Amino acid sequence: MRKQSIPAIILFLISLTIIIGSQSFLSPCVHEDGTFGPCHWAGQALFGVGCALGVTAVLALCVNRARFGVYLSAMPLCTLGILTPGTLIGLCHMSTMQCRMVMQPAMIILFSVALLCALTGAILSARK
Numbered sequence: 001m002r003k004q005s006i007p008a009i010i011l012f013l014i015s016l017t018i019i020i021g022s023q024s025f026l027s028p029c030v031h032e033d034g035t036f037g038p039c040h041w042a043g044q045a046l047f048g049v050g051c052a053l054g055v056t057a058v059l060a061l062c063v064n065r066a067r068f069g070v071y072l073s074a075m076p077l078c079t080l081g082i083l084t085p086g087t088l089i090g091l092c093h094m095s096t097m098q099c100r101m102v103m104q105p106a107m108i109i110l111f112s113v114a115l116l117c118a119l120t121g122a123i124l125s126a127r128k
Contacts, residue, residue: 008067053074
């Protein structure tokens with residue numbers, strides 16, 4: 001296994017965690033009356049960004065010549081994922097809700113680690 005593949009594998013695993021988590025254990029609030037709050041749409045946006053990041057990670061694993069560019073394209077996706085919950089899409093106003101206590105910090109951490117992996121992958125690819 002080459003050094004350039006390790007960040008792509010980690011990026012793929014993080015994107016899987018984001019995709020699965022945004023729909024299950026890291027999901028936004030569930031309203032008792034069946035309505036959707038803004039946090040629901042933040043969760044859906046995070047799901048979409050996680051899917052795009054997963055495709056980028058698979059491309060980084062499959063493509064050798066353009067790997068540097070693929071890692072560079074993952075960086076804005078990670079930044080978008082960091083900014084989505086709470087900044088670009090609002091969350092519930094109560095600080096005790098699941099979207100603020102679980103989803104927002106977990107997604108910020110996951111996307112930050114993904115950003116570091118993409119940066120590491122770009123540096124390793126540029127050295128080659």
